[in-house]
Amino acid sequence: MNALEQKPKRGLGGSAGMALRIVANIGVPLALYYGLRAMGVGVYLAQIICTVVPAALTVRGLIRDRHADGLSIYMTTMLLLSLVISFISGSVRFLLAREGWLTGVTGLWFIASIWANRPLAYLYSRPLIERITGPSEYSWDELWERLPKFRRIWKVTSAAWGVGLLADSVLRVLMAYRLPVDEVPALGTALYVATSSTLIVIANVYYFATGLFNRRSALYAPLTVPKPSGDVVAETV
Numbered sequence: 001m002n003a004l005e006q007k008p009k010r011g012l013g014g015s016a017g018m019a020l021r022i023v024a025n026i027g028v029p030l031a032l033y034y035g036l037r038a039m040g041v042g043v044y045l046a047q048i049i050c051t052v053v054p055a056a057l058t059v060r061g062l063i064r065d066r067h068a069d070g071l072s073i074y075m076t077t078m079l080l081l082s083l084v085i086s087f088i089s090g091s092v093r094f095l096l097a098r099e100g101w102l103t104g105v106t107g108l109w110f111i112a113s114i115w116a117n118r119p120l121a122y123l124y125s126r127p128l129i130e131r132i133t134g135p136s137e138y139s140w141d142e143l144w145e146r147l148p149k150f151r152r153i154w155k156v157t158s159a160a161w162g163v164g165l166l167a168d169s170v171l172r173v174l175m176a177y178r179l180p181v182d183e184v185p186a187l188g189t190a191l192y193v194a195t196s197s198t199l200i201v202i203a204n205v206y207y208f209a210t211g212l213f214n215r216r217s218a219l220y221a222p223l224t225v226p227k228p229s230g231d232v233v234a235e236t237v
Helices: 013-038 043-065 070-086 092-096 098-115 120-132 140-146 148-178 181-210 218-224 230-236
Strands: none
Touching (some): 013 043, 013 181, 043 092, 070 098, 092 098, 092 148, 092 181, 098 120, 098 148, 120 140, 140 218
16 A cells, blocks of 8 residues: 555544644743733743743654654744744844744745645645545545645645735734733734634635535546556557
């Protein structure tokens, strides 16, 4: 059995794992920040601590699991960049704007991934929706290899996420330099929820329009066409 025939398990494990990582990387640092501020810790030190903790946990998880797919590498890189930026300047405003700069990098990463082996939108979506898309006998690896329109879906979605995150980046930087410092983390999290929700809705409307969730749609029609045998090809030539 080759790599394309080895179908990944379809279930809720991937969705639960991704949801847990999102909560850990966003909710925990936010709660930690306001907890530290309530204890009288300065803004700069609180921001540093809230960056070091999730970065350390992520690296520890990678070392423990001894597995690094494209998605885990991306998330780890973002956290480590956040940690590096935290020590570049002693400016509180610059530190608060860090999420904006990193969101911009993320947006560019999404756009650049269009030319990668698998776009980021593909990597993010696969654990969540693979089990409800495409004929059940085909894995996403097989669909990627056989269907140009399937590949196009993830390239278009990655481009849309990239543009949306670049717009989000601009708003974050403006917030960091214009708003009271203790309001920025909470509003930044609210912006994350708003941006993500909007982009998810747009992406799903696009998925329905392309027939991604309809296993009998024209998108999957080429799968029912048998490949020509070697004899037929030889006779045609």
